[in-house]
Amino acid sequence: MIKLLPKNCVGCKQCVKICPFAAIQLEGKTPVLNDRCTGCGACVDACRFAAIALTGKKSPGMKNLSAYRGIWVIAEHRGNSIHQVTLELIGKALELSRQRATEVSAVLLGERVKELPPLLMRHGADRVYIVDAAHLRRYRTLPYARIISELIVACKPEMVLFGATTMGRDLAPRIANRLGTGLTADCTGLEIAPDSGLLLQTRPAFGGNIMATIACPDHRPQMATVRPGVMQSICFPEHTGEVVHIAVKEKREDNLVSILKTIPKKRSAVDLEKAQIIVSGGRGLGAAENFKLIKKLADCLGAEVGASRSVVDRGWISREHQVGQTGKSVRPRLYIACGISGAVQHLAGMQHSDVIAAINRDPKAPIVAAAHFSLIGDLNRIIPEMISQLQKR
Ligand SMILES: Cc1cc2nc3c(=O)[nH]c(=O)nc-3n(C[C@H](O)[C@H](O)[C@H](O)COP(=O)(O)OP(=O)(O)OC[C@H]3O[C@@H](n4cnc5c(N)ncnc54)[C@H](O)[C@@H]3O)c2cc1C
Structure with missing residues (x-):
C-alpha cells in the first residue's frame, strides 16, 4: 500500500x-x-x-472487490442504429448476470440517443445510462474514455464488456489503463468460474495455437472485448428497465482531436456476419476453380460463401470470405465446411454456429469432431450430389 x-x-x-x-x-x-x-x-x-x-x-x-456489482455493456451505435454486437453482448451479459445474481446495464454515449434505450432493454438491459451531449455525437477516444472511466469509478460495475470493433478496440484499452485494471481482447468465450465467481475470458493465444482462459482476480472491473457474431442476442419484447441520465461537461482535453471528415467504408458484397447459412470451402477443394462447386451449393441454399485462410492465402478467393480468428466470426443457423480440416483458428470463428455440417474425407479431421453432422468422403462426389438433390426440390 x-x-x-x-x-x-x-x-x-x-x-x-x-x-x-x-x-x-x-x-x-x-x-x-x-x-x-x-x-x-x-x-x-x-x-x-x-x-x-x-x-x-x-x-x-x-481492496474491497465486493463493492463492485453488475455487468455493463458499452453500447455502440451509428446513425441511431445500435450495432448488433451490443445486443449480442447484452445477451451474454444477461446469462452471466444470472450466475452472479446481478443486473445488466448498457452505457450509451452520443447526441439525441434517447430513442435507443427501449431496444437495449428488449434485449435484456435492466438499466441504460445515457450521456447525451453535442460533443459526443461522433465517437472520439478522449471524451468517451474519460466519461466512461469516470462512470465506472462512480458506479463500480464488476464487469465491463465492449465489442471488439474499431471503436471497442480503441476505447477498452484506454479505459483499462486509466482504471489500472486488466483487459482481455477478442474473446471467443465468457463464463463465470463456479467457485470464485470470476469472469473467465477465453481467447486464442500464441498465434492461435492454444485457447487461453484468462481471469482478472485482483482488479476491478473485469473487462473484455468480444468479436461481433460470437455471442447470441436474445429478444424479450416485454422487457423494460430504468433510464439514468448522466450530465457531463465538455473538457478542454476532450477536444485534442477533432473529426474533419467521415468517409463511409464501401459495403462489402459479402455479409458473412449476418448470413443464416454459410457454405465454406477449404484446401480440400484442390484448386481455385473448384470454388464454383461451393458457390453453386451456396446458391441452392441461399447461402453466403466462406473460406478457410489457407485458400485465401493461395488467392483462390478474396479475404472478405475468410472465416476464423483472423477473418470473420460467424454464427449462422447452418455452417457447411467443405474440405476444411477445422484448425483451432478456423473453429474460433465458426464454432458457435447453430448447426455445423462437415464434408471431409478424413473421419479424424477436427472439424468432424466439432460438427453436428458429417459426410465422410470425397467432396467432388458429395457436393454435386447435394446440388442435384436440392435442385430437384
Ligand atoms: C495466427 C494464425 C491465424 C490463423 N487464422 C486463420 C483463420 O482466421 N481462418 C482459418 O481458416 N485459418 C486460419 N489459420 C490457418 C489454420 O491454422 C489452418 O492452416 C487453416 O485453417 C487450414 O485450412 P484448411 O482447413 O482449408 O486446409 P487443411 O488444413 O489443409 O485441410 C484440408 C482438409 O480437406 C480435407 N480434404 C482434402 N481433400 C478432400 C476431398 N477431396 N474431399 C473432402 N475432403 C478433403 C482434408 O482431409 C483436410 O481435412 C491461422 C493460422 C495462424 C497461425
Whole structure:
C-alpha cells in the first residue's frame, strides 16, 4: 500500500504526473490518494522528498472487490442504429448476470440517443445510462474514455464488456489503463468460474495455437472485448428497465482531436456476419476453380460463401470470405465446411454456429469432431450430389 507523508511534501506534483492511474491529487498542498491506486510504486520512485512510501499492505485499488456489482455493456451505435454486437453482448451479459445474481446495464454515449434505450432493454438491459451531449455525437477516444472511466469509478460495475470493433478496440484499452485494471481482447468465450465467481475470458493465444482462459482476480472491473457474431442476442419484447441520465461537461482535453471528415467504408458484397447459412470451402477443394462447386451449393441454399485462410492465402478467393480468428466470426443457423480440416483458428470463428455440417474425407479431421453432422468422403462426389438433390426440390 502507498503511504503518503504530507509533512515531507513540497507540492512539486511529480507524483501526480507520474501516476499511471490518476490515483493522486493535490488538495491544496496535501497529496491525497483515491481508490484507483494499485500500489504500483511509480510515485515512490518519482518522489525526491521521501513524501511517499510503500508499506506491505494492499493498496486501495486492490481492496474491497465486493463493492463492485453488475455487468455493463458499452453500447455502440451509428446513425441511431445500435450495432448488433451490443445486443449480442447484452445477451451474454444477461446469462452471466444470472450466475452472479446481478443486473445488466448498457452505457450509451452520443447526441439525441434517447430513442435507443427501449431496444437495449428488449434485449435484456435492466438499466441504460445515457450521456447525451453535442460533443459526443461522433465517437472520439478522449471524451468517451474519460466519461466512461469516470462512470465506472462512480458506479463500480464488476464487469465491463465492449465489442471488439474499431471503436471497442480503441476505447477498452484506454479505459483499462486509466482504471489500472486488466483487459482481455477478442474473446471467443465468457463464463463465470463456479467457485470464485470470476469472469473467465477465453481467447486464442500464441498465434492461435492454444485457447487461453484468462481471469482478472485482483482488479476491478473485469473487462473484455468480444468479436461481433460470437455471442447470441436474445429478444424479450416485454422487457423494460430504468433510464439514468448522466450530465457531463465538455473538457478542454476532450477536444485534442477533432473529426474533419467521415468517409463511409464501401459495403462489402459479402455479409458473412449476418448470413443464416454459410457454405465454406477449404484446401480440400484442390484448386481455385473448384470454388464454383461451393458457390453453386451456396446458391441452392441461399447461402453466403466462406473460406478457410489457407485458400485465401493461395488467392483462390478474396479475404472478405475468410472465416476464423483472423477473418470473420460467424454464427449462422447452418455452417457447411467443405474440405476444411477445422484448425483451432478456423473453429474460433465458426464454432458457435447453430448447426455445423462437415464434408471431409478424413473421419479424424477436427472439424468432424466439432460438427453436428458429417459426410465422410470425397467432396467432388458429395457436393454435386447435394446440388442435384436440392435442385430437384
Ligand atoms: C495466427 C494464425 C491465424 C490463423 N487464422 C486463420 C483463420 O482466421 N481462418 C482459418 O481458416 N485459418 C486460419 N489459420 C490457418 C489454420 O491454422 C489452418 O492452416 C487453416 O485453417 C487450414 O485450412 P484448411 O482447413 O482449408 O486446409 P487443411 O488444413 O489443409 O485441410 C484440408 C482438409 O480437406 C480435407 N480434404 C482434402 N481433400 C478432400 C476431398 N477431396 N474431399 C473432402 N475432403 C478433403 C482434408 O482431409 C483436410 O481435412 C491461422 C493460422 C495462424 C497461425
